[in-house]
Amino acid sequence: MPLPANTALDRLRIGSAPDSWGVWFPDDPQQVPWSRFLDEVSQSGYDWIELGPYGYLPTDPDRLTEEVGKRGLRVSAGTVFTALHRGPAVWDETWAHVSQVAALTRAMGAGHLVVIPSFWRDDKTAELIEPSELTAEQWKHLTTGMERLARDVREHYGLGIVVHPHADTHIDTERHVERFLDATDPELVSLCLDTGHYAYCGGDSVKLIETYGERIGYLHLKQVDPEVLASVIAEGTPFGPAVRQGVMCEPPLGVPEMEPVLTAAQGLGVDLFAIVEQDMYPCPPDQPLPIAQRTRRFLRSCGA
Incomplete structure (x- = not known):
């Protein structure tokens, strides 16, 4: 049953x-210094942050x-990139990186590790790294590897x-997301639903929440500019250049409509982090703060 329109979203x-x-990136001259980020995210009225790329924020707990x-x-989560579809050969390298991030995440009192599959084309240069579709064997490596990662x-x-x-990863569209969820253990593997990325890849966030609600363990709040997205799709633009073209926009200017997503998430009846992420690398240093303030008010x- 839908929640009343005026329901307080107190589980988010x-x-x-x-x-x-x-x-x-951990270090890039086009990015604002970490101290400025912390100052401005606090100034914008947020209580929670993610660690971002390991090494951007201080790594001494x-x-x-x-x-x-x-x-x-306070810190809600750390983030790691993995290429588990490549099989056992990448495990040791993967675990070494995950261990660094996980140790800092735990030390900061957070309970989540956001795991992003590796890109099949480079997010900075747009260079093709590997095919966009996995083989059956690679899907098996991905799903069993992710379960192993979750256990460890x-x-x-x-x-x-x-x-x-x-x-631009192998878990992107509705078809791929459902295949991944159906092939992994719900007791081990949950989903971070990024509303912008899912819309970018043609998915419906409300439908996903309503269909796989027990698998939703975390949210990234983001919107896509539908006009820019239409151009990106028509021209086959890689994700990095698409971001530079402004494909991600601040709410409520894009899609998906945010209120129904938030209401559906509240309706799950569990506490969820809902972390605002507006991809806009690179950007002028004075651009993020007013957007963050407007987004928090919205x-x-x-x-x-």
């Missing part, structure tokens, strides 16, 4: 992330705890993984 914990400040604490912030992350760090469908107007 709203935050933001370095991505909303144009941060995609004591220092990072001090820096976020004095700004009234839980056992060693006490964290749950949430897998992030993402443009989400409050929705009851979140």
